[in-house]
Amino acid sequence: MTTTLITGANRSLGLETARRLVEAGHTVYAGMRDLGQGDAATSVGAHPVQLDVTDDRSVTAALAALPELDVLVNNAGILGTTDRVDDLDAAAMATVLDTNVVGIVRVTQAALPLLRRSANPVIVNVASGVGWPRFLQDPRHDEYPVRTVPYAASKAAVVALTVQYAKNLPQMRVNAADPGYTATDFNGHSGHQTVTEGTDATVALATVGRDGPTGEFHHRAGRIAY
Template sequence: MTTTLVTGANKSLGLETARRLIAAGHTVYAGMRDLASGSAAHGLGAIPIQLDVTDQDSVDNAIASLPGLDVLINNAGIVGPSWTLDDLDVEAMRATFETNVFGIVRVTQAALPLLKRSSNPVIVNVGSGLGFPRALLDPEDDSFHGYMVPYASSKAAVIALTVQYAKNLPGMRINASDPGYTATDLNSHNGHQTVTEGTDATVALALLGPDGPTGEYHSRQGRIAY
């Protein structure tokens, strides 16, 4: 049985990822800051665990509670407190990176000892087209219309750290996914994709075998060339 941890799994993309991986036969631990919000995940058959990616003790306790780990989905993320240059400051950047970037590093580093014991260790980091410069500069791309600095730069960092982790850990499959413009709380449900469409890339990457790609960035249409 494949054991999987999904962070930020109490709603939206994380909850749908958990649902789909349970359907694929995984035992899914659904990480969330507040266990009181875990009824939906529990109803799907996931095992809710308290996990705040900004809190080292919370991360350590969550990882210590796992019987093992084969797949880590770093899904937890926030838009951040700044949407324009008028409200941008260093604290807005720090708050956004604390969850979106430092949170991934915090969870991944804690999980590595368990992942290294797996016969098929997989990590998927949920990125965004808003972190991909080519998409940000393309007027035909949904991401072109996003101007927030902290979120975009944090997701660019997610893509870069994915590549660097993959280079350092060649025995693992480590990739980043782009959900696309999906209707979630992050965009007030304005996205034109369903959460199922938005998790296509994440789920496909989570199901990779040992001969699958690593260090890549995928949307639901497939690999996105850097």
């Protein structure tokens, strides 16, 4: 049996990832800040666990509660409160980075002892095409109109830290997933993809074998070329 932990799994992409991995036969622990929001995760067969990626004690307690771990999906993320440079300050930037980047490091570091015991350890970091400069600069891409600085910078950092973790952990499969322009609360449900389509890359990367890719960035159509 494959044991999987997903952060930010009480709704949207995290919840759909949980549903699909349970369907694939995983035992899924659905991390969330508020266990009062755990009914949806329970309804898809996942086990809610209190986990706030910005809190060291919460992360430590959540990982200590797991009997084993094979797959870590770092999905938790925030958009932030500003989308214009005129509204941007250091505090707003730090808040987004603490959840979207430092949060991944905080959870991953705590998870490494368990992952190292697995026969097929896998880490998937949910990034975004909004963090990919080529997409941001190309009018043909959905990401082009985006102006927000903190979210884009944080997701670019997620791709970079994924590559570096993969280089440091050659015995693991460590990859980043781009959900694409998916209808979620982040964009007022304006995205043209369903949450199922938006989790295709994450689910595919969460189910790779020991000979699967590592250090790569994928969307639902496959690898995004550097």
